[in-house]
Amino acid sequence: MVFVSSAELPHPPWSSLRDKPPPRAPLSREAITDAALAIVDAEGLEGLSMRRLAQELGTGAASLYAHVSGKPELMQLLIDRMAAEIEAPPPDPDNWQEQIKDYARAMRRALTAHRDLAGASLANIPTGPNALRSIDGMLAILRAGGLPDRVVAYAADLIPQFVTADAYEGSLFAQRMEREPEYFDELARYFASLPAERFPNVAALVDELMDPGEQDERFEFGLEVIVRGLASMAESAP
Amino acid sequence: MVFVSSAELPHPPWSSLRDKPPPRAPLSREAITDAALAIVDAEGLEGLSMRRLAQELGTGAASLYAHVSGKPELMQLLIDRMAAEIEAPPPDPDNWQEQIKDYARAMRRALTAHRDLAGASLANIPTGPNALRSIDGMLAILRAGGLPDRVVAYAADLIPQFVTADAYEGSLFAQRMEREPEYFDELARYFASLPAERFPNVAALVDELMDPGEQDERFEFGLEVIVRGLASMAESAP
DNA sequence: ACCTGAACACCGTTCAAGT
DNA sequence: ACCTGAACACCGTTCAAGT
Numbered sequence: 001m002v003f004v005s006s007a008e009l010p011h012p013p014w015s016s017l018r019d020k021p022p023p024r025a026p027l028s029r030e031a032i033t034d035a036a037l038a039i040v041d042a043e044g045l046e047g048l049s050m051r052r053l054a055q056e057l058g059t060g061a062a063s064l065y066a067h068v069s070g071k072p073e074l075m076q077l078l079i080d081r082m083a084a085e086i087e088a089p090p091p092d093p094d095n096w097q098e099q100i101k102d103y104a105r106a107m108r109r110a111l112t113a114h115r116d117l118a119g120a121s122l123a124n125i126p127t128g129p130n131a132l133r134s135i136d137g138m139l140a141i142l143r144a145g146g147l148p149d150r151v152v153a154y155a156a157d158l159i160p161q162f163v164t165a166d167a168y169e170g171s172l173f174a175q176r177m178e179r180e181p182e183y184f185d186e187l188a189r190y191f192a193s194l195p196a197e198r199f200p201n202v203a204a205l206v207d208e209l210m211d212p213g214e215q216d217e218r219f220e221f222g223l224e225v226i227v228r229g230l231a232s233m234a235e236s237a238p
Numbered sequence: 239m240v241f242v243s244s245a246e247l248p249h250p251p252w253s254s255l256r257d258k259p260p261p262r263a264p265l266s267r268e269a270i271t272d273a274a275l276a277i278v279d280a281e282g283l284e285g286l287s288m289r290r291l292a293q294e295l296g297t298g299a300a301s302l303y304a305h306v307s308g309k310p311e312l313m314q315l316l317i318d319r320m321a322a323e324i325e326a327p328p329p330d331p332d333n334w335q336e337q338i339k340d341y342a343r344a345m346r347r348a349l350t351a352h353r354d355l356a357g358a359s360l361a362n363i364p365t366g367p368n369a370l371r372s373i374d375g376m377l378a379i380l381r382a383g384g385l386p387d388r389v390v391a392y393a394a395d396l397i398p399q400f401v402t403a404d405a406y407e408g409s410l411f412a413q414r415m416e417r418e419p420e421y422f423d424e425l426a427r428y429f430a431s432l433p434a435e436r437f438p439n440v441a442a443l444v445d446e447l448m449d450p451g452e453q454d455e456r457f458e459f460g461l462e463v464i465v466r467g468l469a470s471m472a473e474s475a476p
Numbered sequence: 477a478c479c480t481g482a483a484c485a486c487c488g489t490t491c492a493a494g495t
Numbered sequence: 496a497c498c499t500g501a502a503c504a505c506c507g508t509t510c511a512a513g514t
Contacts, residue, residue: 050487051488059498061487065490070488132437136439158459161403162400198370204377205394222395227467229464232463287507289507309507309508
């Protein structure tokens, strides 16, 4: 005599459970955002479509519209989810320059952890709670540093814009490297082959311009330039 | 007796001209680029599809592929066409800071003249002749200013990245203003209504952060920050 | 050589109909 | 209230066939 669990038997036709509910977590904004971020992490923004996302959730695309107004709102949800990963250190008035750099680095890490999500970030004004908390932390550092309000407000645009543009370019670089690893060698050869008579300055600097793997240094350079520039704005407005 | 021009008559069936050639300029990269830029200027990047472009040229989408390898190459052609509009002043060693600002302003004007084309620019490494000529002019200014080569190379990334990101954000702002003029009022009300306990710094600076129509000033601020920062890098590397 | 129609494998969103 | 299938109006690209 062998015991057989009911899971191995088909549902009898009079059971109310027949084969209707394919066992699936119910839809919710949370679940939709989770699944969408998983797709972006695996394949980047171009892999994320409403239809693909629905498929991943075991439903049809139309069902998503009961929870999310459309793809633009979904992108906002993703961005705010990413923003939750950005930590701002508690402000220290004597150390705003190092602190704002740490904030920028944290933002870059959060963006870079999600492929080319920075591309969507560039096109959206952040309004979600996590983004606002993060921005508030950045403003706290700049204000503690004694910068005039107008400078703080402009800096609060400039810094995220720089970090996001850098992260976006970095993600495109990584994507190209993955899909077409020979591209950058070809590009370097192309630049090296340019006629020095027509483009003398490009030709003279081609090694510096093409230096590969300098992604982090370039970011640190831009960050240093911006922080020094902001510091000088503290003393003398233009 | 009335004279009738031959245009009013159908072609006789033995004519080699029957009704075959619908009078259309022949396809060429030039003509395709012209038409594509006209679409972008009228409707922005989202209006530009291979099918729509072909329709505008009186042909089918497949015909475009005889002249252009695909949409990515088309975008490169558009970007280089736009780059032709960027003038760099001849370098003056005593005036690099003002000159580099003029270069950045010229680049911003060229980008802004074509809706959200800056969005495509952000995603493409420029390789066309016009872009190279423009970059060479920018490098000439920075080198004449006496900046170290490494600083020149990094600056040659940072400045266009800043200008392009600014122009892209400006184009999205303009697009939203066109399509949904109430959006920014709503956004300002939303920010003004945020709880000051949770977001004290955002609440304190909400007027500065939301100040509308400050697009040009914000650009000039960022430019000043970057130029001052670069100048300080000339003296002391980090 | 250049162009074409038709097909392939996709999109985001809407809507009437179902449970 | 929530979900669904089917439809609408699109995409970029390929390819065999035509001139």
